[in-house]
Amino acid sequence: MDRRNIMSGRSMHSILVGLFCLAIASAICCSSVGSSYFIRRCLESERHALLQFKQDLVDDSNALASWENMKDCCKWRGIACNNQTGHVTTLDFSFSYDPYLNSTEVPLRGEMSPSLLELRYLSYLDLSYNDFGGMIIPKFIGSLSQLKELKLADANFSGPVPPQLGNLSNLHTLDLSWNELVSSESIEWLSHLSSLRYLNMSDVDLSKVVNWPQSLSKLTSLIELQLLVCRLPDVNLRSLSFINSSTSLQVLDLSSNSLNSSVFHWIANVSNNFVNIQLSSNLLKGPIPDVFTSMLSLVALDLSYNQLEGGIPEGFQNLCSLESLTLLSNSLSENIIDSIKTLSCAENTLETLNLRENQFWGSLPNLKRFSKLRELDLSSNQLNGSLPESVGQLSSLEQLFLSENSLTGVITESHFLNLSRLQMLSLSDNRFSINLSSDWNPPFQLSGALDMSGYKLGPAFPKWILTQTNLTRLYLSNAGLSGLLPNKFWDLCSGLVYLNLSMNQIHGKVPNLSTTSLFRVDLSSNLLSGAVPSIPRRLSRLDLSKNLFSGPPSSLCTTLTLPPSNLYALDLSENLLSGELPNCWIQFQNLEQLNLGRNKLSGMIPSSLGSIQGIAVLRLNRNNFSGELPSLENCTSLVMVDLGDNNLSGKIPTWIGQSLIDLTILHLRSNEFNGSIPSSLCGLAAIHVLDLSHNNISGGLPHCFNNISVLAINSLYSTFIMELVWKGIEIEFGKNLLGMRSIDISSNYLIGEIPQSIESMTELISLNLSRNYLTGKLPENFGNMKMLESLDLSRNQISGKIPASFSRLNFLGVLDVSHNHLSGRIPLSTQLQSFNASAYMANLGLCGPPLTQICPGDGTAQDDGITRGSDTDNKEHDTDGLISLGFFISTALGFVTGFWVVCGSLLLKSSRRYAYFKFLDDSRDWVYVKTAAHRAKMERRLQRWMVMSFWHGV
Numbered sequence: 001m002d003r004r005n006i007m008s009g010r011s012m013h014s015i016l017v018g019l020f021c022l023a024i025a026s027a028i029c030c031s032s033v034g035s036s037y038f039i040r041r042c043l044e045s046e047r048h049a050l051l052q053f054k055q056d057l058v059d060d061s062n063a064l065a066s067w068e069n070m071k072d073c074c075k076w077r078g079i080a081c082n083n084q085t086g087h088v089t090t091l092d093f094s095f096s097y098d099p100y101l102n103s104t105e106v107p108l109r110g111e112m113s114p115s116l117l118e119l120r121y122l123s124y125l126d127l128s129y130n131d132f133g134g135m136i137i138p139k140f141i142g143s144l145s146q147l148k149e150l151k152l153a154d155a156n157f158s159g160p161v162p163p164q165l166g167n168l169s170n171l172h173t174l175d176l177s178w179n180e181l182v183s184s185e186s187i188e189w190l191s192h193l194s195s196l197r198y199l200n201m202s203d204v205d206l207s208k209v210v211n212w213p214q215s216l217s218k219l220t221s222l223i224e225l226q227l228l229v230c231r232l233p234d235v236n237l238r239s240l241s242f243i244n245s246s247t248s249l250q251v252l253d254l255s256s257n258s259l260n261s262s263v264f265h266w267i268a269n270v271s272n273n274f275v276n277i278q279l280s281s282n283l284l285k286g287p288i289p290d291v292f293t294s295m296l297s298l299v300a301l302d303l304s305y306n307q308l309e310g311g312i313p314e315g316f317q318n319l320c321s322l323e324s325l326t327l328l329s330n331s332l333s334e335n336i337i338d339s340i341k342t343l344s345c346a347e348n349t350l351e352t353l354n355l356r357e358n359q360f361w362g363s364l365p366n367l368k369r370f371s372k373l374r375e376l377d378l379s380s381n382q383l384n385g386s387l388p389e390s391v392g393q394l395s396s397l398e399q400l401f402l403s404e405n406s407l408t409g410v411i412t413e414s415h416f417l418n419l420s421r422l423q424m425l426s427l428s429d430n431r432f433s434i435n436l437s438s439d440w441n442p443p444f445q446l447s448g449a450l451d452m453s454g455y456k457l458g459p460a461f462p463k464w465i466l467t468q469t470n471l472t473r474l475y476l477s478n479a480g481l482s483g484l485l486p487n488k489f490w491d492l493c494s495g496l497v498y499l500n501l502s503m504n505q506i507h508g509k510v511p512n513l514s515t516t517s518l519f520r521v522d523l524s525s526n527l528l529s530g531a532v533p534s535i536p537r538r539l540s541r542l543d544l545s546k547n548l549f550s551g552p553p554s555s556l557c558t559t560l561t562l563p564p565s566n567l568y569a570l571d572l573s574e575n576l577l578s579g580e581l582p583n584c585w586i587q588f589q590n591l592e593q594l595n596l597g598r599n600k601l602s603g604m605i606p607s608s609l610g611s612i613q614g615i616a617v618l619r620l621n622r623n624n625f626s627g628e629l630p631s632l633e634n635c636t637s638l639v640m641v642d643l644g645d646n647n648l649s650g651k652i653p654t655w656i657g658q659s660l661i662d663l664t665i666l667h668l669r670s671n672e673f674n675g676s677i678p679s680s681l682c683g684l685a686a687i688h689v690l691d692l693s694h695n696n697i698s699g700g701l702p703h704c705f706n707n708i709s710v711l712a713i714n715s716l717y718s719t720f721i722m723e724l725v726w727k728g729i730e731i732e733f734g735k736n737l738l739g740m741r742s743i744d745i746s747s748n749y750l751i752g753e754i755p756q757s758i759e760s761m762t763e764l765i766s767l768n769l770s771r772n773y774l775t776g777k778l779p780e781n782f783g784n785m786k787m788l789e790s791l792d793l794s795r796n797q798i799s800g801k802i803p804a805s806f807s808r809l810n811f812l813g814v815l816d817v818s819h820n821h822l823s824g825r826i827p828l829s830t831q832l833q834s835f836n837a838s839a840y841m842a843n844l845g846l847c848g849p850p851l852t853q854i855c856p857g858d859g860t861a862q863d864d865g866i867t868r869g870s871d872t873d874n875k876e877h878d879t880d881g882l883i884s885l886g887f888f889i890s891t892a893l894g895f896v897t898g899f900w901v902v903c904g905s906l907l908l909k910s911s912r913r914y915a916y917f918k919f920l921d922d923s924r925d926w927v928y929v930k931t932a933a934h935r936a937k938m939e940r941r942l943q944r945w946m947v948m949s950f951w952h953g954v
Contacts, residue, residue: 041072041074041086042072042073042074042079042081042086042087042088043086043087043088045118046073046087046088046118046119047073048118049115049116049117049118049119050067050073050076050079050088050115050119051067052113052115053112053113053115053116054067055113056110056111056112056113057108057109057110057111058108058109058110059108060106060109061105061106063077063105063108064076064077064078064108065077073088074086074088078090078091078092078093079091079092080092080124082121085121087119087120087121088119088121088122089121089122089123089124090122090123090124091116091119091122091124091125091126091127092124092126093108093126093127093130094126094127094128094129094130094151095107095108095128095129095130096129107129107130107131108127108130108131109130109131109132109133110132110133111132111133111135112127112132112135112138112141114138114140116140116141116144117140117143117144119144120145120146121146122144122146122147123146123147123148123149123170124147124148124149125141125144125147125149125150125151126149126151127151127152127155128151128152128153128154128155128175129153129154129155130155130156131155131156132155132156132157133156134156134157134158134181135157135158136157136158136159136160136162137152137157137159137161137162137165137176137182138162139162139164140164141162141164141165141168142162142164142165142166142167142168143164143167144168145167145168145169145170146170147168147170147171148170148171148172148173149171149172149173150165150168150171150173150174150175151173151175152175152176152179153175153176153177153178153179153200154177154178154179155179156179156181157176157179157181157182158179158181158182159181159182159183160182160183160184160185161176161182161183161184161189161201161204163186163188163189164189165189165193166188166189166190166191166192166193167192168193169192169193169194169195170195171193171195171196172195172196172197172198172221173196173197173198174193174196174198174199174200174201175198175200176200176201176204177200177201177202177203177204177226177228178202178203179203179204180203180205182204182205183204183205183206183207183208184201184204184205184206184209185208185209186209186215187206187209187212187215187216188215190215190216190218190219191215191218191219193219194219194220194221195221196219196221196222197221197222197223197224198222198223198224199219199222199224199225199226200224200226200227201226201227201230202226202227202228202229202230202253203228203229203230204230205230205231206227206230206231206232207230207231207232207233208233209232209233210233210236211236211239212232212233213235213236213239213266213270214239216270217269217270220248221248222248222249223248223249223250223251224249224250224251224252225249225251225252225253226251226253227253227254227257228253228254228255228256228257229255229256229257230257231257231258232254232257232259234259234260234262234263235259235262235263235265235266236262237262237265248271248273249270249271249273249274250271250273250274250275250276251274251275251276252267252271252274252276252277252278253276253277253278254278254279254282255278255279255280255281255282255302256280256281256282257281257282258282258283259279259282259283259284260282260283260284260285261284261285261286261289263279263282263284264284264289264291265291267291268291272294272295273297274295274297274298275297275298275299275300276298276299276300276301277292277295277298277300277301277302278300278302279302279303279306280302280303280304280305280306280326281304281305281306282305282306283306283307284303284306284307284308285306285307285308285309286308286309286310287308287309287310287311287313288303288308288310288312288313288327288332289313290313290315292313292315292316292319293313293315293316293318293319294315294318295319296318296319296320296321297321298319298321298322299321299322299323299324300322300323300324300325300326300352301322301324301325301326302324302326303326303327303330304326304327304328304329304330304354305328305329305330306329306330307330307331308327308330308331308332309330309331309332309333310332310333310334311332311333311334311338311339311342312325312327312332312334312338312339312342312343313342314342316342316343316345317342317343317344317345318345319343319345319346320345320346320349321346321349322343322345322346322349322350323346323349323350323351323352324350324351324352325343325350325352325353325354326352326354327354327355327358328354328355328356328357328358328377329356329357329358330357330358331358331359332355332358332359332360333358333359333360333361334360334361335360335361335362336355336360336361336362336363336364336365336378336381336383337362337363337365339355339360340365340367341365344369347369347370347371348371348372349372350370350372350373351372351373351374351375351396352373352374352375353370353373353375353376353377353378354375354377355377355378355381356377356378356379356380356381356401357379357380357381358380358381359381359382360378360381360382360383361381361382361383361384362383362384362385363383363384363385363386364378364383364385364387364388364391364407365388366388366390367388367390367391367394368390368393368394370394371394371395371396372396373394373396373397374396374397374398374399374421375397375398375399376394376397376399376400376401377399377401378401378402378405379401379402379403379404379405379426380403380404380405381404381405382405382406383402383405383406383407384405384406384407384408385407385408385409386407386408386409386410387402387407387409387411387415387432389412389414389415389417391415391419392414392415392416392417392418392419393417393418394418394419395418395419395420395421396421397419397421397422398421398422398423398424399422399423399424399425399448400419400422400424400425400426401424401426402426402427402430403426403427403428403429403430403451404428404429404430405429405430406430406431407430407431407432408430408431408432409432409433410432410433410434410435411427411432411433411434411435411436412435412436413436413437413440416442416443416444417443418443419443419444420443420444421444422444422446423444423446423447423448424446424448424449424450425446425449425450425451425452426449426450426451426452426475427451427452427455428451428452428453428454428455428475429453429454430454432455433455433456434452434455434456434457436462436464438462438463439463440463440464441464441467442464442467442468445467445468445469445470446468446470446471447470447471447472448471448472448473449471449472449473449474449475449498450465450468450471450473450474450475450476451473451475452475452476452479453475453476453477453478453479453500454477454478454479455479455480456479456480457476457479457480457481458479458480458481458482458504459480459481459482459483459505460481460483461481461485461486461489465492466486466488466489466492468492469492469495470495471492471495471496472495472496472497472498473496473497473498473499474492474496474498474499474500474501475498475500476500476501476504477500477501477502477503477504477522478502478503478504479501479504480504481501481504481505481506482504482505482506482507483505483506483507484506484507484508485506485508490511493513493516493518494515494516494517495516495517496516496517496518497517497518497519497520498518498519498520499518499520499521499522499523500520500521500522501522501523501526502522502523502524502525502526502543503524503525503526504525504526505526505527506523506526506527506528507526507527507528507529507548508528508529508530509528509529509530509531509533510523510528510530510533510544511533512533512534513533513534513535513536514534514535514536514537515536516536517536517538518535518536518538518539519538519539519540519541520539520540520541520542521535521539521541521542521543521544522541522543523543523544523547524543524544524545524546524547524571525545525546525547526546526547527547527548528544528547528548528549529547529548529549529550530549530550530551531549531550531551532544532549532553532572532577537566538566539566539567540566540567540568540569541567541568541569541570542567542569542570542571543569543571544571544572544575545571545572545573545574545575545595546573546574546575547574547575548575548576549572549575549576549577550575550576550577550578551577551578551579552577552578552579552580553577553578553579553580553581553582553601554579554580554582557582557584557587566590567588567590567591568590568591568592568593569591569592569593569594570588570591570593570594570595571593571595572595572596572599573595573596573597573598573599573619574597574598574599575598575599576599576600577596577599577600577601578599578600578601578602579601579602579603580601580602580603580604581596581601581603581605581606581625582606583606583607583608584606584608585606585608585609585611585612586608586611586612588612589611589612589613589614590614591612591614591615592614592615592616592617592637593615593616593617594609594612594615594617594618594619595617595619596619596620596623597619597620597621597622597623597642598621598622598623599622599623600623600624601620601623601624601625602623602624602625602626603625603626603627604625604626604627604628604630605620605625605627605629605630605643605648606630607630607631609630609632609635610630610631610632610633610634610635611634612635613634613635613636613637614637615635615637615638616637616638616639616640617638617639617640618632618635618638618640618641618642618643619640619642620642620643620646621642621643621644621645621646621667622644622645622646623645623646624646624647625643625646625647625648626646626647626648626649627648627649627650628648628649628650629643629648629650629653631653631655632655632656632659632660633653633655633658633659633660634659635659635660636659636660636661636662637662638660638662638663639662639663639664639665640663640664640665640667641656641660641663641665641666641667641668642665642667643667643668643671644667644668644669644670644671644691645669645670645671646670646671647671647672648668648671648672648673649671649672649673649674650673650674650675651673651674651675651676651678652668652673652675652677652678652681652692652697653678654678654680655680656678656680656681656684657678657679657680657681657682657683657684658680658683660684661683661684661685661686662686663684663686663687664686664687664688664689665687665688665689666681666684666687666689666690666691666692667689667691668691668692668695669691669692669693669694669695669744670693670694670695671694671695672695672696673692673695673696673697674695674696674697674698675697675698675699676697676698676699676700677692677697677699677701677702677745678702679702679703679704681702682702682704682705682707683707685707688740688741688742689740689741689742690742690743690744690745691742691743691744692744692745692748693744693745693746693747693748693768694746694747694748695747695748696748696749697745697748697749697750698748698749698750698751699750699751699752700750700751700752700753700755701745701750701752701754701755701758701769701774702755703755703756703757704757705755705757705758705760705761706757706760706761740765740766741763741764741765741766741787742764742765742766742767742768743761743764743766743767743768744766744767744768745768745769745772746768746769746770746771746772746792747770747771747772748771748772749772749773750769750772750773750774751772751773751774751775752774752775752776753774753775753776753777754769754774754776754778754779754793754798755779756779756781758779758782758785759779759781759782759784759785760784761785762784762785762786762787763787764785764787764788765787765788765789765790766788766789766790766791767785767788767790767791767792768790768791768792769792769793769796770792770793770794770795770796770816771794771795771796772795772796773796773797774793774796774797774798775796775797775798775799776798776799776800777798777799777800777801778793778798778800778802778803779803780803780805781803781805782803782805782806782809783803783804783805783806783807783808783809784805784808785809786808786809786810786811787811788809788811788812789811789812789813789814790812790813790814790815791809791812791814791815791816791817792814792815792816793816793817793820794816794817794818794819794820795818795819795820796819796820797820797821798817798820798821798822799820799821799822799823800822800823800824801822801823801824801825802817802822802824802826802827802846803827804827806827806829806832807827807828807829807831807832808829809829809831809832810829810830810831811831812831812832812835815831815832815835815839816839817839817840817843818838818839818840818841818842818843819841819842819843820842820843821843821844821845822840822843822845822846823843823844823845823846824845824846824847824855825846825847825848825855826840826846826847826848826849826850826851828848828849833849833850834850835850836850837850837851837852
């Protein structure tokens with residue numbers, strides 16, 4: 001009993017001790033929690049510094065609203081604090097924008113306040129993708145000594161990089177990329193950042209940093225280096241001997257720097273532990289060097305967009321860790337079988353093989369052993385043969401691009417048998433035939449692009465495509481589709497971003513698309529009808545040209561979902577649209593290309609078109625617009641204005657030459673413009689197509705043509721198709737519009753002389769001033785326009801002689817100076833005499849070839865009738881090889897010598913005289929016999945024919 005009591009007492013004692021310890025532990029825990037909760041609140045001084053920092057920012061979308069609603073700054077958006085001390089350690093204001101989301105949030109603007117210096121424990125600062133209005137990166141950032149990560153990417157900074165950033169000795173991440181106005185003449189300050197592991201200065205101008213390889217080689221801890229688009233100078237090979245190899249650098253990106261092949265030598269010296277090398281868009285030439293063959297740990301290599309030749313080096317057989325090889329857009333040429341064989345060691349690792357836009361040739365080998373291949377792009381090469389069915393066994397394949405080759409054979413379901421992970425497929429522009437059953441159920445669900453343009457998939461829309469509900473891009477141009485699209489197709493559009501069904505025979509109406517995610521739409525060259533459909537606000541490009549859309553365009557503004565702020569290009573040309581154009585274009589501030597040509601639109605051109613300041617191409621040609629041209633003087637980006645074939649009237653505005661200084665094409669033909677040509681048009685220094693023909697323009701030609709003598713060309717819109725009258729025929733110009741330099745002011749009421757200044761337009765290819773009332777003489781140095789291929793001055797009242805300088809127009813293919821008052825001899829040249837006489841007709845005073853009119857005095861030395869002009873022209877005439885005193889002397893000497901060589905020998909030697917006359921007699925007899933025989937033969941044939949005719953008649 002006592003023993004039980006003792007045991008019970010001990011148990012009670014143990015319980016009490018346990019409860020006491022538990023109580024102490026609870027108290028300590030509560031005290032710790034309370035203490036921690038108290039300290040976590042941000043310090044008042046740092047809170048005040050943050051509010052001061054916010055005052056210098058412009059928060060248009062109220063992204064920092066939490067800064068006003070919460071007292072504890074540690075809970076503010078973008079702020080993080082140390083849990084124990086409460087000090088602010090993180091400031092993250094990076095802005096991210098997704099163009100596919102209709103977000104109203106915009107980047108912060110303003111300036112950086114030095115109040116950030118109060119945040120002495122700040123270790124992370126990210127202000128990327130905001131807008132600091134071109135301010136210089138503040139020097140005070142170099143005093144934030146605790147910073148470990150500094151990110152100021154794409155934040156609209158400018159000026160030099162402050163070398164004070166070299167004081168941030170704890171920094172391991174520095175990102176100053178994509179601030180295109182930031183530069184640095186020296187990067188020696190980087191050598192003080194001994195802990196730096198990640199450096200990105202892409203798009204920072206380093207063009208003056210000649211010693212960049214030496215400076216970067218001092219960063220012994222650097223693991224990743226990004227210097228894209230930095231305009232880096234080429235590597236100085238002499239300096240490489242002073243560079244010690246660093247084994248830390250693993251990732252290197254020097255893309256888009258125009259570096260030559262000397263960079264390979266630096267790469268070989270700077271590290272022996274590379275994992276990823278990106279050298280695309282440089283000026284690398286010659287074969288791929290062997291420097292990469294010793295990099296056994298290399299995982300990814302990108303040498304795209306260079307000028308490399310040859311094939312893939314045999315040493316690549318050592319790269320057994322290679323996962324990605326991208327060589328697109330070079331001049332590599334090799335049998336594709338040999339290329340694939342070179343990569344055999346990486347058959348268990350290779351995931352990406354991109355050889356696009358090269359000259360690889362031959363038939364595709366069996367690729368089955370590359371079991372991990374995820375992306376295969378062999379587009380735009382010279383591959384032939386059929387596609388092996390073994391492609392269908394690449395079960396890891398996600399992207400397959402084979403477009404623009406010469407591959408043949410039949411594509412069947414076997415080619416996709418095990419491609420369950422396939423996301424993107426492009427087979428366009430080959431010679432395949434497609435044989436997929438109508439009820440085929442693909443093993444894949446594409447989530448990217450499908451491009452099968454150019455194959456006969458129709459006439460009905462393929463059902464298997466309707467099963468691909470996750471598609472974002474669909475290209476079925478020229479696919480033989482016709483008839484109505486199934487209703488289920490328009491459901492598919494709800495997730496599409498790009499849609500191209502152009503060049504088919506699809507008809508029917510297009511439903512409301514405003515609720516879709518479409519970003520670009522091309523339905524051109526079909527038979528679609530009805531009203532222009534409603535479109536989403538985010539749409540960037542819309543091409544509905546060459547269809548049957550009809551009705552008044554009054555619904556245009558509403559159908560474009562007010563306001564369509566993202567619309568960049570709108571093409572509704574060659575439809576049946578009618579009525580007046582609505583005056584709502586102020587909503588289209590992002591519009592750069594507008595083509596409404598070849599419709600039946602009428603009324604006045606709306607004045608709101610003049611509010612689209614960024615518009616570059618305006619085409620309203622071949623409609624029925626009337627009235628005066630509204631002011632477009634604020635549209636200073638205009639490159640092409642095509643208003644031809646309308647009923648526009650009034651004077652040609654002076655602001656065209658004063659404000660539209662980048663104008664390349666001005667096409668106002670076939671309207672009712674009147675008045676004189678404003679001299680301000682001479683301010684169009686970039687013009688290369690000027691067409692004012694078929695109007696009611698009067699007055700004289702401007703005397704300032706020398707101001708536009710360059711006739712420059714803007715290649716930005718070289719892909720546009722435009723109709724121009726060329727050599728008397730209306731022709732569509734596409735890419736060859738780049739080379740056109742033309743002036744056409746024909747069929748007007750111009751008077752006066754052709755100004756001398758026209759001689760300075762030495763690059764002009766076509767000039768048409770026909771059907772006017774021009775008078776006076778042609779400029780003497782007209783031949784300075786040596787590039788002329790077409791010249792029409794017909795049906796004017798031009799008088800005088802054709803200048804001798806015309807003989808220098810060696811490229812003329814079309815010439816018409818008919819129906820004028822020209823006189824004198826037509827100058828001699830290969831070109832001028834090659835034209836038909838009609839080119840010179842109805843000039844009563846003109847003579848000489850190709851006219852039959854003989855010039856007065858031809859054949860005499862008295863008056864040869866040659867058009868001589870000035871003394872300078874006479875000299876040019878002589879140097880051109882025309883008749884001179886030396887010519888006559890040479891002719892006389894030649895005649896005398898030839899006469900006495902032949903006739904003298906006959907007179908002095910009788911044997912030769914006898915032989916000569918005997919030869920003449922024999923020749924005469926031979927000709928007589930042959931003639932008599934032929935005559936008898938023909939008489940016999942005639943008699944036989946008469947007999948046969950008689951019997952057939954009977």
